[in-house]
Amino acid sequence: xxxxxxxxxxxxxxxxxxxxxxxxxxxxxxxxxxxxxxxxxxxxxxxxxxxxxxxxxxxxxxxxxxxxxxxxxxxxxxxxxxxxxxxxxxxxxxxxxxxxxxxxxxxxxxxxxxxxxxxxxxxxxxxxxxxxxxxxxxxxxxxxxxxxxxxxxxxxxxxxxxxxxxxxxxxxxxxxxxxxxxxxxxxxxxxxxxxxxxxxxxxxxxxxxxxxxxxxxxxxxxxxxxxxxxxxxxxxxxxxxxxxxxxxxxxxxxxxxxxxxxxxxxxxxxxxxxxxxxxxxxxxxxxxxxx
Amino acid sequence: xxxxxxxxxxxxxxxxxxxxxxxxxxxxxxxxxxxxxxxxxxxxxxxxxxxxxxxxxxxxxxxxxxxxxxxxxxxxxxxxxxxxxxxxxxxxxxxxxxxxxxxxxxxxxxxxxxxxxxxxxxxxxxxxxxxxxxxxxxxxxxxxxxxxxxxxxxxxxxxxxxxxxxxxxxxxxxxxxxxxxxxxxxxxxxxxxxxxxxxxxxxxxxxxxxxxxxxxxxxxxxxxxxxxxxxxxxxxxxxxxxxxxxxxxxxxxxxxxxxxxxxxxxxxxxxxxxxxxxxxxxxxxxxxxxxxxxxxxxxxxxxxxxxxx
Numbered sequence: 359x360x361x362x363x364x365x366x367x368x369x370x371x372x373x374x375x376x377x378x379x380x381x382x383x384x385x386x387x388x389x390x391x392x393x394x395x396x397x398x399x400x401x402x403x404x405x406x407x408x409x410x411x412x413x414x415x416x417x418x419x420x421x422x423x424x425x426x427x428x429x430x431x432x433x434x435x436x437x438x439x440x441x442x443x444x445x446x447x448x449x450x451x452x453x454x455x456x457x458x459x460x461x462x463x464x465x466x467x468x469x470x471x472x473x474x475x476x477x478x479x480x481x482x483x484x485x486x487x488x489x490x491x492x493x494x495x496x497x498x499x500x501x502x503x504x505x506x507x508x509x510x511x512x513x514x515x516x517x518x519x520x521x522x523x524x525x526x527x528x529x530x531x532x533x534x535x536x537x538x539x540x541x542x543x544x545x546x547x548x549x550x551x552x553x554x555x556x557x558x559x560x561x562x563x564x565x566x567x568x569x570x571x572x573x574x575x576x577x578x579x580x581x582x583x584x585x586x587x588x589x590x591x592x593x594x595x596x597x598x599x600x601x602x603x604x605x606x607x608x609x610x611x612x613x614x615x616x617x618x619x620x621x622x623x624x625x626x627x628x629x630x631x632x633x634x635x636x637x638x639x640x641x642x643x644x645x646x647x648x649x
Numbered sequence: 650x651x652x653x654x655x656x657x658x659x660x661x662x663x664x665x666x667x668x669x670x671x672x673x674x675x676x677x678x679x680x681x682x683x684x685x686x687x688x689x690x691x692x693x694x695x696x697x698x699x700x701x702x703x704x705x706x707x708x709x710x711x712x713x714x715x716x717x718x719x720x721x722x723x724x725x726x727x728x729x730x731x732x733x734x735x736x737x738x739x740x741x742x743x744x745x746x747x748x749x750x751x752x753x754x755x756x757x758x759x760x761x762x763x764x765x766x767x768x769x770x771x772x773x774x775x776x777x778x779x780x781x782x783x784x785x786x787x788x789x790x791x792x793x794x795x796x797x798x799x800x801x802x803x804x805x806x807x808x809x810x811x812x813x814x815x816x817x818x819x820x821x822x823x824x825x826x827x828x829x830x831x832x833x834x835x836x837x838x839x840x841x842x843x844x845x846x847x848x849x850x851x852x853x854x855x856x857x858x859x860x861x862x863x864x865x866x867x868x869x870x871x872x873x874x875x876x877x878x879x880x881x882x883x884x885x886x887x888x889x890x891x892x893x894x895x896x897x898x899x900x901x902x903x904x905x906x907x908x909x910x911x912x913x914x915x916x917x918x919x920x921x922x923x924x925x926x927x928x929x930x931x932x933x934x935x936x937x938x939x940x941x942x943x944x945x946x947x948x949x950x951x952x953x954x955x956x957x958x
Contacts, residue, residue, distance in 0.1 A: 604829065604831070604834055
């Protein structure tokens with residue numbers, strides 16, 4: 359959904375140099391757009407982001423060619439992924455100060471869901487895997503007979519190994535979806551700001567989502583699902599009673615709620631994008647006819 | 650010479666002619682026209698009609714007289730359906746009765762909320778009983794004010810608001826009540842001192858809030874929709890009017906801060922924060938409309954927090 363929201367949210371709002379929805383002709387009449395200084399800054403921002411995601415794409419390809427398999431590819435691009443995806447938080451600021459004509463709420467939702475997946479799921483769960491294994495060893499040894507303990511320990515290690523691999527495959531799924539989407543999206547903005555948008559980029563932005571959205575959503579959901587056992591075991595980000603502030607939070611339940619929320623949200627975003635596609639790509643066709 | 654007027658009502662979006670009223674009196678009000686329109690389209694009762702001179706313009710008021718509007722012998726009005734409406738009183742009563750009832754379910758530890766061994770047990774902490782009294786008092790006060798004190802400028806609001814509002818009030822009430830009445834509840838760090846101070850804040854702010862509601866009621870005669878600048882009265886609690894436009898909101902936030910300190914419960918603090926955010930938005934809007942309507946509005950006043958916000 360972070361993948362879906364990324365483009366849907368911005369496309370919902372037309373006009374201007376930033377998150378353009380409708381064709382340039384109709385939008386430039388209605389909105390005044392950012393000033394020259396803001397435009398320069400936005401061009402630089404979008405170029406940098408395009409470059410960043412290209413680095414990630416290249417990193418993935420090189421790692422794949424070097425290793426020959428798609429395992430552990432996440433680790434090769436982990437740092438730039440975190441850096442550039444987190445950097446997208448600036449886009450909320452852009453909307454807030456008005457240099458990009460998008461809704462702050464929609465943009466926040468989109469960026470936050472990406473950042474959440476990167477840090478609160480993929481990053482956090484990777485580390486807690488090791489910690490909980492140690493805890494399990496000490497606890498169980500004292501309470502169970504040796505044979506049972508050895509069997510349980512083996513199972514746990516297998517589970518851990520299995521889960522790490524699982525989470526990597528699904529992580530790769532959404533990383534690839536995001537990478538392609540973001541390269542196109544940021545180059546779209548760059549060209550729009552410079553008032554020279556190649557049809558290919560516009561076409562790509564409004565067409566590739568058909569495959570990339572479901573791909574990204576699948577990767578995200580599978581990753582969250584894979585993270586669940588870790589979260590349960592380590593009690594990750596969870597607070598239980600009693601405590602001084604009389605508050606409790608179950609991260610495991612929270613993640614399940616997040617997964618459920620994909621059910622109403624994803625179809626809405628997806629069909630909104632399809633609707634936008636019909637509107638924008640057919641509009642350009644007509645425009646071309648009159649030229 | 651007496652001259653009857655004709656009124657045609659068109660759909661604001663489709664421009665379709667919906668109704669043609671023959672021989673309407675020039676002194677007819679919009680309210681009367683709405684009633685006539687309902688006769689031909691009974692599904693659109695007056696409360697859900699928005700009539701305007703321009704399809705994209707502002708809604709005309711019920712009190713507006715046809716004669717005084719810029720229309721010729723045939724008045725063209727544009728209609729917009731506001732959707733199903735529900736009365737403000739109904740919404741208020743429902744959204745306030747919920748928390749009152751829900752909190753008590755948790756307080757009495759009704760089965761299936763906490764573990765079965767806690768069913769119908771009572772907390773050993775005094776502050777928990779005090780919190781129940783305060784919370785219940787607060788919502789009883791609100792219900793009584795809705796029935797006997799408030800004079801609403803609008804009759805109705807869109808139906809979907811009741812679902813939104815009830816989810817907010819009922820949801821937060823359940824969330825707060827769950828922790829305060831939990832068998833593992835931890836009383837405030839600074840003990841009785843903290844509770845006493847917080848209780849004082851709560852009581853003062855409740856009295857303040859009530860005083861403001863009474864003062865606002867007295868500003869407006871029964872059945873009217875007039876608007877005047879509120880001023881401090883002999884009641885010291887109303888002296889906050891010198892510094893803020895909406896002291897009722899100021900006192901309301903104060904009450905909840907008091908309750909949060911008293912229970913030392915994070916969900917209560919979060920509820921106070923969300924409420925404060927919403928009330929600030931309302932206060933700023935009210936303040937702006939005061940400034941627009943009254944040239945001589947006191948300049949010292951801020952919307953909700955003296956000198957600051």
